[in-house]
Amino acid sequence: MDEDNPTAESLAVKDGRFMAVGTRAEIDALRGAGTQVFDHRDAVITPGFIDAHTHPAGAGVRELKDVNVDVRSIAEIKDRMAARARETPPGEWIRGFKYDDTKLAEGRPLNRLDLDEAVPDHPAVVGHRGGHTSVYNSRAFALAEVTAETPDPPGGKFYREDGELTGLVAERANYIISRLIPGTHTDDDRQAGVKLITELMAQAGLTSFHDAGTSSSSVRAYSAAYRNGELSCRVYMMMRGAYEDLRQAGVSTGLGDEWLRVGGVKYGADGSASERTMRMSTPYVGRPDDYGILTMTREAIHDVVEVAHRSGWQVGIHANGDVTIGMVLDAYERVQELWPRPDPRHRIEHCSLVNPDLLARIKAVGAVPTPFYTYAHYHGNKWVEYGPEKMEWMFAHRSFLDYGIPVAPASDYTPGPYEPLMAIQSMVTRRDFEGRVWGPSQRITVPEAMRICTMGGAYASFEEDIKGSVTVGKLADFVVLAADPHDVDPDGIKEIPVVRTVAGGRVTWEG
Known part of the structure; x- marks a missing residue:
């Protein structure tokens, strides 16, 4: 996917970067000490996939x-929560995650009474995979009074x-309730979680991701995994908890390595x-x-953007509506x-519902939207609450491209699946898992x-010169697929097996 060299038979890698891309004869001539040759005769090589908005450290x-x-x-949720409760001392919290209210056989959402029945002797919480709502049992509410x-409270709802x-x-x-849950995860737990989740993401063909809201504990986990050779994907850390200390120390966007x-x-x-x-x-x-x-006032948005912008930071603000x-x-x-900077690339995280006026403003200010890339397919049952008219302007990949806006790929995992091949299918077909099409104009x-x-993911992190395409001199991040997404039925793209994932010349996954 180098526009100057869109197809090739073979490639050579040296010191973690693409040394040459060309015919088998050309690349075979380069074999030697320190040079790796990759030639997948019956498979397809693509650049490594990038997820520009995800939350893997916590998920891991x-x-x-x-x-x-x-x-x-709901019956299965109750069974799983009850099973954990049976092996947990009474009074300790039972925590569930990746709940999805629209994919349940009972046709209704989980509620407090369900959790009371499953977990009567423990405070319990089940977090929605979207990350913004949770369901608690009566013991949890009682603890929080x-x-x-x-x-x-402002910006919240019971x-x-x-x-x-x-x-x-x-x-x-x-x-108000979650602050009462003890922090039982250790640094070793978090490091093990990073190792696990980056291995799983590499299996899907990801070679880089942007952690959207990196805490201090996540920085420690990523750093430890990196030192121990356990990091299977490159990480662009969008800071949250560690931000103010870094800013006060004079650190800004870009510090670190590849x-x-x-x-x-x-x-x-x-x-x-x-x-x-x-x-x-x-x-x-x-x-x-x-x-x-x-969840933020207009004044608060202006305040945080001003401080970060004037300190040399890229800003990414979650804004769906x-x-x-x-x-x-x-x-x-x-x-x-007021304080112009060349190419700050401030981001609008999710940027879900747009219109022509917003698109023109995004283009004019040079902002980078990161719309959900698997949502049209995976979350189809939810779109009835927006209706077909709004869905023609949601996850507006077609409109962003038509306006000349550089758009980045985003799963928001755990809210959405991170698999890039599902994402490609979703953006191309706009067809959900039950066959309905949402917003076909996009x-x-x-x-x-x-x-x-x-390349969209690379641009969002100022790294388009070092990653995002199979180009001589760039980082040797690539994926080997069993079939070409361009050639298969679009509704079957997500089923293409990932044969191998390589980051910097290192094989991070091989099936």
Whole structure:
């Protein structure tokens, strides 16, 4: 996918970079000490895939320590939570993760009474895979002294039905309860989680990712895994917890090397697309008074953007809804007018619901949107709450490209699957897992989707000169596929096996 050399038979790697790309005869002549030759005669080589917005450090340790409830019924969730409770001393927290409310056989969401039945003797929480809502049992609410009469905090919500708590808690209201959960994960746990999750991501063909909201403990975990040779993907760390100390020390975006680099600073300004809490100018279908949730005020957005921009940092703000995207653009336009910087590449994380005015402003200010790349396919059951009209402007890959906006690939894992081949299928077909098509006007071609998943990710981290294509001199990050995504039925792209993943000439996965 080097535009000057789009196809090749073989390639040579030296010192972790592409030394030559060409015919088998040309590359065979370069064999020698220190030179690796890769020639997959019956397979397809693509650049290494990049996920420009994901949360793997936290996901990795949860895979090791918490209860995975990525199942298809409330009964199964209850069984898994109850099984963990039986082996846990009474009073200790039981934590579930990767719950999806729209994929359950019972046709309804999990609630407080379900968890009370499954886990009567422990406080319990089940986190939605979207990361913005959780379901708690009665013991958890009692510990936090939250009742049906407790007022909703700014930027959060306790959901009620018939005057009683349902168990569902959204956004900043979560902190009132979750702050009581002891921090039991050690640095060794987190390092093991990083090792596991980067191995799994490499199996899917990922060679780099951007951790969107890196904590101090995650920095330690990535650093330890890197030192021990256990890091299977390159990491661009978008700071959260460690940001202020780094900024005060004079550190800014770009410090590090090709494996572990300080990225931008990450903030969150509204709710979730998959959990139907993002802030919009029009209400959700069937909920005429519900426009979603803002988690930052306009003033707070302006304040954090000004400080970071003037300190030399790239800024990435989670903004799903059109209202929130407009607020973020106001802040980006202001700082560029008052304190102009060449090419700051500030980002709009998710940038889910747009319109022509927002697209023109994104282009003018040079912002980089990171829309969800697997959502159209994976989360199809949720889009009825937005309706077909909004879906023509959500995850707007076609519109971004048509406006000449550099768009980055993003799974937001765990909220969305990180598999790049599913992402390519999703962007190309806009067809969900049950066969429905959402927002067909936003379909793009396979070559466009491939470029987003490679060069688009590299551009978002200022690394387009060193990664994102199979080009002489660039990092030798590439993937070997059993079939060419350009040639198969688009609805079968996600089924293509990943044969091998290579980062810097090192094989990180081989099937």
